[in-house]
Amino acid sequence: MLSYVYESGFAMVAFYTAINALIMLILALLVTRARVKNQVEIGDGGKPEMTGPLRAHANNTEYVPTALLLMWALLPIGGSVWMVHGIGLPLTIGRLLHGFGLSRGIGTSSPRFLGVMLTWIAYIVGIVSLLWLVFFPQAAAS
Secondary structure, X not given: OHHHXXXXXXXXXXXHHHXXXXXXXXXXXXXXXXXXXXXXOOOOOOOHXXXXXXXXXXXXXXXXXXXXXXXXXXXXXXXXXXHHHHHHHHHHHHHHHHHHHHHOOOOOOHHHHHHHHHHHHHHHHHHHHHHHHHHOOHHHHO
């Protein structure tokens, strides 16, 4: 059973999808907690302490769906489980770091910077992998 999970690209994409959905839920809960604490129902209510949690959740919402689509698009055209990990691992670690860094405040931080870099690496790996498989389909067969 476990060998199937680690060898199956679809199972690994499902794994990364679930973990990133969990990250999204946690970030949404942090927004809700900040809203209750600051008595803000819509937007940031003009309160600077709302900006970090709101942007952490929004930024995650902006990046994660496209990265997951990159992973899902790989498999039907011959992408390997290693390509999936090449996107999923930096994406997931990057989103954790970025969310942690930004939810603590809106200033610059090492976790936030590293999180962005890892997210961009995930995008680059996904884009290059997809284009490679589209233009060189024989590479998937070997």
